[in-house]
Amino acid sequence: MNRVTPVIETAHQASGRAIPAWLRRFYEAFLLRDERELDAVLDERVDWLLEGPAEQFDHYGRRHGKRAVIELITRIMPCYYQPAAFSLDCLLIQGDASHGNVATRIRMRARQRDTGRALSLRSAQFIRFKGGLLTWFRAVPETFDAIEQMVGRSIDVSRAIETGPTVPRDLSLAPDGGAVDDER
């Protein structure tokens, strides 16, 4: 678990509103990767979706259930970066922890694990709380910018992922176990 004090700031439009304790608790548990706190904040059947190319960066994508989300935050995400701070540009709240919807436009500052580079990752987050627990999470990150920061250079969109046989042609086997005829 990360022992660094979490930093959660509000700015601009969000400055007029204090972050309620029940929301702050989630963000702090996220930044600290505190399994016990995450266990207390997340609903058993939480539905989590971080939009993005999950086939290339597996912290993106959908997770179902508390265990999967805790694993994502505490073990998978830190393989890419260590989150250090959240800055909320905009914070909208309808209701409260017992039955509430939250929308935030947020910037997460993080340190890339492999390179030590500072990352600044923007996203929109929509969160539902019910009975004091986080039940639903949708994040729409600006993924093109995030991935350019993570790979450390501009992305050339003409670079297609090479698709095709994953087994070299000379190792392919015919159904009878023999070598595949190249002319087939």
Added chain:
Amino acid sequence: MGEPVSCAAVQAFYEALASRDPVRLAQCLADDVEWHMSGPVDVLVFCGYRRGKAAVVDYIARLVPSMFAVKRYEPEEIVIDGDTAAMISNVTSVQKQTGRILTYQTAVFVVFRDGKVVSVKGLSDTFDMAEQVVGHRIDAYREPDPAAAKDVIAL
């Protein structure tokens, strides 16, 4: 925060947005409206910053429809608090040049003043959008090729 925005004003704006009708849109926008969609403008030309009612109406009612026919604009979640509304939507469009169908999620934060829109800030999964626009999966990890001899110019 300014005066709270009504659900009716939010609804009217999203309906005008979905309709792409310049007259309806103009009625919803303040003269000094600012519109910012985050993303790589060299790949996704509908990203970037626009300012003023005329520029924003032109963007929504002419520029975007010239490239994409929006077939579905379905809100998944709307949160309204004070003068601001946020919405996450599932969008389906047809790219006119290729006929390809694009599906993506977009999130917008809209600030109202006196019932009119003064600011729109949008975020999308732009890597996914770029893949759909160019028509293939983009290899984020692949290093660029070293410059070929034919690409080098001596001055």
